[in-house]
Amino acid sequence: MKEPRNTICFxxxxxxxxxxxxGEDRVYYQPIATNELEYQLDNPINRGSLCGKCNYLFExxxxxxxxxxxxxxxxxxxxxxxxxxVTTDIIEQIAALVEKNGAESVGxxxxxxxxxxxxxxAIDLAxxxxxxxxxxxxxxxxxxxxxxxxxxxxxxxxPSIEEIDGMHTSFIVGDVFGVSPVLSRHFLKAKYDQRANKxxxxxxxxSNTGWFADLHLRANPGTEVMVLTGIxxxxxxxxxxxxxxxxxxxxKHVLDSIEIEDICKLTGVSLDQIxxxxxxxxxxxxxxxxxxxxxxxxxRADLVTELCQALSDATDSYFLPVFTGANSLGxxxxxxxxxxxxxxxxxxxxxxxxxxxxxxxLNFGVDIIRTFPGTRxxxxxxxxxFLLSTSIFPNDTTGFSHVILPAAPWxxxxxxxxxxxxxxxxxxxxxxxxxxxxTTGGILSILIDALHQKGxxxxxxxxxxxxxxxxxxxxxxxxxxxxDLIKDNSAVESNQKMLxxxxxxxxxxxxxxxxxxxxxxxxxxxxxxxIAEGENGVHISGMVRISSSENKITIPVKVSRRAEKGxxxxxxxxxxxxxxxxxxxxxxxxYLNIKPAKVSVEFL
Amino acid sequence: xxxxxxxxxxxLDLDLCIGCQSCVAACALGYHEQANVMLGRIGEIAILPxxxxxxxxxxxxxxxxxxALQKDEYGFVHRSNLLCIGCHSCVFACPFGVISxxxxxxxxAKCDLCIDRVLNEKIPRCVATCTxxxxxxxxxxxxxxEEVWIGGRISSRAIIRRM
Ligand code: SF4
Ligand code: SF4
Ligand code: SF4
Numbered sequence: 210m211k212e213p214r215n216t217i218c219f220x221x222x223x224x225x226x227x228x229x230x231x232g233e234d235r236v237y238y239q240p241i242a243t244n245e246l247e248y249q250l251d252n253p254i255n256r257g258s259l260c261g262k263c264n265y266l267f268e269x270x271x272x273x274x275x276x277x278x279x280x281x282x283x284x285x286x287x288x289x290x291x292x293x294x295v296t297t298d299i300i301e302q303i304a305a306l307v308e309k310n311g312a313e314s315v316g317x318x319x320x321x322x323x324x325x326x327x328x329x330x331a332i333d334l335a336x337x338x339x340x341x342x343x344x345x346x347x348x349x350x351x352x353x354x355x356x357x358x359x360x361x362x363x364x365x366x367x368p369s370i371e372e373i374d375g376m377h378t379s380f381i382v383g384d385v386f387g388v389s390p391v392l393s394r395h396f397l398k399a400k401y402d403q404r405a406n407k408x409x410x411x412x413x414x415x416s417n418t419g420w421f422a423d424l425h426l427r428a429n430p431g432t433e434v435m436v437l438t439g440i441x442x443x444x445x446x447x448x449x450x451x452x453x454x455x456x457x458x459x460x461k462h463v464l465d466s467i468e469i470e471d472i473c474k475l476t477g478v479s480l481d482q483i484x485x486x487x488x489x490x491x492x493x494x495x496x497x498x499x500x501x502x503x504x505x506x507x508x509r510a511d512l513v514t515e516l517c518q519a520l521s522d523a524t525d526s527y528f529l530p531v532f533t534g535a536n537s538l539g540x541x542x543x544x545x546x547x548x549x550x551x552x553x554x555x556x557x558x559x560x561x562x563x564x565x566x567x568x569x570x571l572n573f574g575v576d577i578i579r580t581f582p583g584t585r586x587x588x589x590x591x592x593x594x595f596l597l598s599t600s601i602f603p604n605d606t607t608g609f610s611h612v613i614l615p616a617a618p619w620x621x622x623x624x625x626x627x628x629x630x631x632x633x634x635x636x637x638x639x640x641x642x643x644x645x646x647x648t649t650g651g652i653l654s655i656l657i658d659a660l661h662q663k664g665x666x667x668x669x670x671x672x673x674x675x676x677x678x679x680x681x682x683x684x685x686x687x688x689x690x691x692x693d694l695i696k697d698n699s700a701v702e703s704n705q706k707m708l709x710x711x712x713x714x715x716x717x718x719x720x721x722x723x724x725x726x727x728x729x730x731x732x733x734x735x736x737x738x739x740i741a742e743g744e745n746g747v748h749i750s751g752m753v754r755i756s757s758s759e760n761k762i763t764i765p766v767k768v769s770r771r772a773e774k775g776x777x778x779x780x781x782x783x784x785x786x787x788x789x790x791x792x793x794x795x796x797x798x799x800y801l802n803i804k805p806a807k808v809s810v811e812f813l
Numbered sequence: 814x815x816x817x818x819x820x821x822x823x824x825l826d827l828d829l830c831i832g833c834q835s836c837v838a839a840c841a842l843g844y845h846e847q848a849n850v851m852l853g854r855i856g857e858i859a860i861l862p863x864x865x866x867x868x869x870x871x872x873x874x875x876x877x878x879x880x881a882l883q884k885d886e887y888g889f890v891h892r893s894n895l896l897c898i899g900c901h902s903c904v905f906a907c908p909f910g911v912i913s914x915x916x917x918x919x920x921x922a923k924c925d926l927c928i929d930r931v932l933n934e935k936i937p938r939c940v941a942t943c944t945x946x947x948x949x950x951x952x953x954x955x956x957x958x959e960e961v962w963i964g965g966r967i968s969s970r971a972i973i974r975r976m
Contacts, residue, residue, distance in 0.1 A: 390831060390944040393944055398946065
């Protein structure tokens with residue numbers, strides 16, 4: 210009997226609905242047949258639409274490269290073992306290392322593609338081991354989430370995705386069609402429904418989203434903070450007279466000391482354009498401010514978030530953050546409620562491993578080497594005494610792991626997730642994991658049970674301090690930071706270019722999965738950089754050596770209208786490209802500021 | 814069952830297409846294991862899917878030496894795999910260039926409007942999955958026929974606006 214089952218796509222934080230007509234009676238490895246994937250035409254989020262990678266999800270099920278069972282690293286290489294043996298082995302290693310170095314030498318890192326239930330289990334695991342170090346690892350979402358949680362400004366959440374259809378002005382920061390293509394359905398409906406509706410896009414390259422903009426603020430890479438500040442200065446001049454904004458007095462003296470001419474010079478956006486953007490935001494409501502997360506796209510994504518919220522606050526618009534990690538929002542909240550002040554963030558764990566104070570890393574689904582910028586993470590994980598990785602496919606990080614456990618992708622999971630609107634959605638397993646493969650939740654229960662048997666008990670870990678309400682002074686301080694940023698930005702030297710990461714959507718989402726989908730490979734098979742026509746005499750294609758302060762690589766380059774002069778765009782899901790970006794820790798927050806890098810480019 | 818001529822066609826609204834290729838993915842994996850939607854590229858300026866229009870007087874049917882291509886009772890242009898000898902005549906005959914050469918199978922690929930779904934009152938896969946709503950499956954009325962058959966409305970409010 211075939212029973213249609215509904216689930217949601219878990220490749221990004223939108224959560225598009227889909228239906229699978231595949232019954233349990235089907236032989237697992239039979240390829241997908243006609244009619245097994247059904248589009249939910251009445252789903253209010255996506256009205257049936259799915260992007261390419263989701264259409265290809267069935268490829269995962271019988272993918273020949275999937276890790277079939279647990280593996281342990283022995284002196285002779287990896288050996289396949291049974292679950293019972295591997296569990297004993299893991300527990301003994303953890304127990305011995307906790308005994309020797311203390312529970313605080315253990316870190317737990319989670320991929321943002323786990324369910325809320327799995328996250329709670331992982332928190333249990335942390336409590337049983339007695340470590341405060343647990344974090345999700347979504348470097349592009351983290352600075353945005355940290356700022357949203359602090360609630361520095363009044364935040365207007367969108368009641369439903371369909372609401373976008375009626376927006377008079379959509380102000381979009383970043384490549385929204387690149388991260389969640391299905392959102393184009395709603396933004397374009399708004400744009401074309403009424404002649405006067407407008408789409409304003411703040412983005413440095415000519416991406417697909419910029420393409421559709423009525424007003425494209427093509428800022429120099431990494432100068433989004435300045436453009437937003439400029440718009441805010443003009444807005445405050447206009448609004449200030451009519452209504453009182455609580456934080457306005459606090460920031461006004463900072464904003465007053467910024468010259469809008471400086472902003473125009475540094476960002477490459479004209480005063481005219483900044484004025485038009487401010488004007489459009491002041492028009493008839495409703496309007497929306499959308500901030501799209503992207504790896505290495507913004508300089509200080511946290512401040513960009515702050516300003517986007519200020520913009521939505523000042524103009525009484527909705528605010529919609531678009532995350533790359535499917536459950537970043539849910540996991541962020543769950544972990545923030547638990548994590549004591551002493552707990553490290555994912556990036557701090559890597560630094561601690563580098564210094565040698567973190568000895569054990571239990572890694573649930575993160576390809577650490579592929580995720581972090583530069584080459585520091587690779588060196589750091591080599592120093593660990595014990596690295597456990599769960600993964601669906603072999604990846605760079607599993608290659609350095611002492612134990613590899615086979616995990617299940619979302620189509621094989623049941624659980625809850627929180628999407629970008631803050632709504633909770635249900636995942637329903639449309640298949641059970643084959644053979645020896647378990648869901649992350651299943652793996653976590655095995656580990657927790659075994660630790661209990663070994664005599665480990667849940668320990669009380671200091672709860673987090675309640676976040677202090679931000680005072681006007683705190684807010685003013687952020688604006689001083691913004692002011693410094695505007696002063697600090699020195700122009701690119703003549704032989705340099707800005708490396709702008711391209712967050713290609715065919716690979717975005719759970720990168721550990723998408724790199725194995727044939728559709729993603731077809732869309733972007735190799736790292737090819739893009740430059741503007743005629744740059745350095747290149748007219749069609751060639752090879753290029755790119756060197757940054759971190760690394761030096763040689764890749765092909767082609768001419769593309771996506772790039773502007775002085776810019777080199779490269780797909781950031783490839784580790785080579787990430788290795789060029791800089792590791793820049795913001796100590797007060799514990800997360801990385803990954804920004805467009807200044808690189809020197811040599812055409813071969 | 815009486816076979817009723819189905820007068821619906823896939824219409825592309827160029828204003829909306831974001832070039833995400835989900836339509837290609839749905840066609841390729843969902844049914845045919847090879848994509849029947851092709852993406853036309855106008856330089857790098859625009860990228861848009863090209864569909865079979867299931868013409869009133871199909872040139873491909875006339876060009877086919879083996880009757881592999883036929884216009885069926887529903888009004889769809891259909892290809893029988895087993896009759897196709899892979900001569901590529903249809904590829905050259907099609908004025909819209911939507912039949913692609915599929916070397917692996919030695920026969921040509923051809924959109925059948927997802928007839929398995931359409932007969933069950935569902936819309937074609939590429940239309941259902943389209944992320945931006947650019948593709949629609951519409952009844953061709955007398956008023957719209959001329960536009961659609963000559964290709965005007967496969968298009969949009971403004972033809973090729975991406976410049
Ligand atoms: S990746 Fe995002 S936009 Fe694409 S189908 Fe999945 S949830 Fe929808
Ligand atoms: S109608 Fe079906 S067969 Fe034709 S292009 Fe669309 S998905 Fe492919
Ligand atoms: S799915 Fe829709 S938006 Fe995407 S390429 Fe096809 S027609 Fe265009």
